[in-house]
Amino acid sequence: MTDTPATEWEYETLRPARDATKKEATDPKARLNELGAAGWELAGTISYEGGGTKYLVLKRPRSTTQSA
Structure with a gap:
């Protein structure tokens, strides 16, 4: 059995626009x-x-060609 490396993730946040009433x-x-x-x-x-929502949090697998 071979050990598969754990997936490394990168994250992004999106802040929905808000009006004066929040x-x-x-x-x-x-x-x-x-x-x-x-x-x-x-x-x-x-x-x-x-x-209300302050941030939407998104993720995707980190590419092996990307630097940290």
């Missing part, structure tokens, strides 16, 4: 589609304590 002002779908085409996938969210 609600999400625009749909981030276009930007998410751009990131998805580049290999990113949604991994989770970071929310404000009172509700």
Whole structure:
């Protein structure tokens, strides 16, 4: 049996635009589609304590040709 090295991940964050009421002002779908085409996938969210999304967290496998 051979040991397979663990996948190394890289991460990206996207901050949805907010309006004066602190609600999400625009749909981030276009930007998410751009990131998805580049290999990113949604991994989770970071929310404000009172509700609402502060950041969308994306990940993709780190390429072996990329430097850290």
